[in-house]
Amino acid sequence: MKSFLQIQDLHIAFQSDRGTVAALNGVTLDVRRGEMFGLVGETGCGKTVTGLAMLGLLPKSARVRSGSIFFEHTDVLAMSAGELQSLRGRRISMIFQDPSTALNPVFTIGSQMERVARQHLGLNRRQARARAGAMLEAVGLPDVGWILSAYPHHLSGGMKQRAMIAMALLCEPALLVADEPTTALDVTIQAQILALLSELRSKFNLTVMLITHNLGVVAHTCDRFAVLYAGRVVEIGATSAVFTVPQHPYTRALLAAIPTPAAHGKALAAIPGTVPVNPGAVSGCAFAPRCAFVFDRCKQEAPPLRAVAANQANACFLDEAGGDAG
Amino acid sequence: MTVSRSEAPLIEVRSLTKHFRLPGGWLTGKRRVLHAVDDVSLQVYTGEALGIVGESGCGKTTLGRLVLRLLDPTAGQILFDGREIAKLKKSELLPLRRQMQVVFQNPQQSLSARLRVADIVAEPLRTVGGIADDQSRRRVLGLLEQVGLGAQHLDRYPHELSGGQCQRVAIARALALDPVLLVLDEPTSALDVSVQAQILNLLVDLRQRLGLTYLFISHDLGVVEHVCDRIAVMYLGKIVESGPGKEIFAAPGHPYTQALLGAIPSQMSRRGVNWLCCRVMSQVRQPAIWLSIPHPVPVGTGYLPD
Numbered sequence: 001m002k003s004f005l006q007i008q009d010l011h012i013a014f015q016s017d018r019g020t021v022a023a024l025n026g027v028t029l030d031v032r033r034g035e036m037f038g039l040v041g042e043t044g045c046g047k048t049v050t051g052l053a054m055l056g057l058l059p060k061s062a063r064v065r066s067g068s069i070f071f072e073h074t075d076v077l078a079m080s081a082g083e084l085q086s087l088r089g090r091r092i093s094m095i096f097q098d099p100s101t102a103l104n105p106v107f108t109i110g111s112q113m114e115r116v117a118r119q120h121l122g123l124n125r126r127q128a129r130a131r132a133g134a135m136l137e138a139v140g141l142p143d144v145g146w147i148l149s150a151y152p153h154h155l156s157g158g159m160k161q162r163a164m165i166a167m168a169l170l171c172e173p174a175l176l177v178a179d180e181p182t183t184a185l186d187v188t189i190q191a192q193i194l195a196l197l198s199e200l201r202s203k204f205n206l207t208v209m210l211i212t213h214n215l216g217v218v219a220h221t222c223d224r225f226a227v228l229y230a231g232r233v234v235e236i237g238a239t240s241a242v243f244t245v246p247q248h249p250y251t252r253a254l255l256a257a258i259p260t261p262a263a264h265g266k267a268l269a270a271i272p273g274t275v276p277v278n279p280g281a282v283s284g285c286a287f288a289p290r291c292a293f294v295f296d297r298c299k300q301e302a303p304p305l306r307a308v309a310a311n312q313a314n315a316c317f318l319d320e321a322g323g324d325a326g
Numbered sequence: 327m328t329v330s331r332s333e334a335p336l337i338e339v340r341s342l343t344k345h346f347r348l349p350g351g352w353l354t355g356k357r358r359v360l361h362a363v364d365d366v367s368l369q370v371y372t373g374e375a376l377g378i379v380g381e382s383g384c385g386k387t388t389l390g391r392l393v394l395r396l397l398d399p400t401a402g403q404i405l406f407d408g409r410e411i412a413k414l415k416k417s418e419l420l421p422l423r424r425q426m427q428v429v430f431q432n433p434q435q436s437l438s439a440r441l442r443v444a445d446i447v448a449e450p451l452r453t454v455g456g457i458a459d460d461q462s463r464r465r466v467l468g469l470l471e472q473v474g475l476g477a478q479h480l481d482r483y484p485h486e487l488s489g490g491q492c493q494r495v496a497i498a499r500a501l502a503l504d505p506v507l508l509v510l511d512e513p514t515s516a517l518d519v520s521v522q523a524q525i526l527n528l529l530v531d532l533r534q535r536l537g538l539t540y541l542f543i544s545h546d547l548g549v550v551e552h553v554c555d556r557i558a559v560m561y562l563g564k565i566v567e568s569g570p571g572k573e574i575f576a577a578p579g580h581p582y583t584q585a586l587l588g589a590i591p592s593q594m595s596r597r598g599v600n601w602l603c604c605r606v607m608s609q610v611r612q613p614a615i616w617l618s619i620p621h622p623v624p625v626g627t628g629y630l631p632d
Contacts (some may be wrong), residue, residue: 042518043489157382186381186545188585213518257523259552264571267530268552270523274488 004033010067022280025231038218038225046231056084093168097180099160103152110148135166158189230279230286237312247314335369342402362388364563375540377550380560427500431512433492437484444480469498490521
């Protein structure tokens with residue numbers, strides 16, 4: 001029995017002028033129906049690539065080397081272009097970081113939304129407009145009539161992101177992939193958008209995959225989450241479990257690097273070094289060069305993801321060796 | 327961290343105002359005016375770090391640029407080291423420029439893509455400092471070492487560096503002329519958390535070592551609190567609250583500060599368990615603090631906080 005969404009050992013590489021860059025090096029995760037799932041990591045860890053792969057939206061330079069993405073028992077990677085077309089929007093939708101570049105500046109919000117509704121749902125123009133209006137209302141926008149006839153530049157950042165979410169939910173998809181939906185927004189607006197997402201989740205029986213670099217966002221909104229580093233899942237589990245006892249040294253380091261009032265005047269625990277440029281070329285654990293607890297084995301083989309508790313798995317040799325990372 | 331306050335502030339801003347004229351208004355005959363900075367007064371003492379927080383559009387960047395005199399104020403006074411600089415001409419400002427430097431948000435944009443690191447850092451030395459090329463190389467190396475870079479970075483271009491390394495170069499460039507004041511405009515907003523921590527540590531360290539004064543502009547209350555002695559919260563062009571970070575965190579007075587504070591993730595100790603959470607998020611959901619569209623254009627007599 002496969003779960004709602006299951007990604008198994010996904011390897012994706014990009015061809016560039018300078019050779020092949022491995023973006024994903026064995027991503028394995030599962031998302032359960034109805035949950036808010038977080039995908040966390042720093043720039044270049046492969047979180048967006050994972051999201052794009054789920055929708056069959058990878059750029060041409062990307063090559064899936066191995067692995068599978070089972071969504072509702074079907075392998076997305078084996079789908080034809082036509083099958084993908086009916087999957088996107090209908091079953092899986094995606095919203096992006098910057099709503100001002102994701103919306104088309106030369107069409108009104110109404111006409112962009114109508115097009116989606118007519119294409120996917122086969123509605124006529126009037127029905128499509130009514131549906132767009134209803135959805136804009138559902139995401140909490142005031143004065144829907146005006147917004148339908150407004151161009152993206154008439155709206156504020158928060159309103160644009162709400163409109164994006166409304167557009168993504170037009171066909172009531174089962175899964176919404178939200179790629180850094182609040183990164184371009186101010187913190188108070190961020191709070192509103194996140195609250196809206198959890199509200200819509202129960203209203204539309206939606207599963208949300210929230211891609212973010214912000215652990216605070218994850219802590220507050222997600223049921224489960226995975227930490228990605230250099231194209232691999234290093235830790236995955238229930239939010240409460242992982243935040244209570246973070247297992248992987250990288251997760252611990254990330255949490256320690258956030259400035260908090262308690263740390264005032266003290267040096268922050270920065271992670272030395274930088275993310276590997278081409279993690280595929282690294283043998284062993286990709287985090288080893290920056291890890292405070294590294295030992296010989298880490299440099300030779302990559303640790304597999306192993307369950308450490310009922311609702312938590314970790315990819316590190318430390319707990320296997322019985323050592324204490326902290 | 328204790329700050330020895332000298333008698334007179336290094337920077338004093340009195341009733342500083344900056345209005346921008348907006349395009350349009352030709353149908354109604356009314357020119358709309360954006361009050362970016364509205365009657366702001368503040369002091370920064372030598373060796374102190376003052377944080378300016380607020381959301382996008384609140385005027386914090388404009389305030390920073392006014393203090394640097396990169397913009398001309400509409401009204402008000404700016405005193406730098408006791409001297410009024412609000413109305414100085416460009417040529418009169420030039421000698422002051424070496425005392426006040428700036429680091430911007432996006433280092434990939436603020437560094438020239440066509441120059442090597444060595445030339446980027448040497449440029450202020452050459453143009454303002456009047457230091458010969460053969461001497462500048464050694465000085466540049468010293469500056470790079472100060473920010474945690476080395477000789478191996480001298481001949482690289484910005485695109486060959488990571489975001490954190492670029493920001494270190496931008497800081498080295500800002501330090502080249504031994505300034506007394508650094509205006510840091512969102513210096514870590516474009517960086518990942520782990521790299522942000524490195525840069526914040528560097529900034530705290532540099533300030534202690536070189537006795538610098540910071541005007542630290544950010545939207546992130548947590549970051550500002552970590553680096554600064556005092557915090558001023560801006561909203562719609564005005565400073566709505568200011569004081570030591572500890573006091574503001576303990577008892578935010580203004581509703582806007584409360585909303586801002588509630589919306590940042592914070593690490594709380596709950597029965598010995600570290601929890602990261604957005605504390606007052608549920609409050610922000612309530613329409614009472616529906617701050618979606620701050621409107622810096624006055625409507626009638628008051629403001630429209632929507």
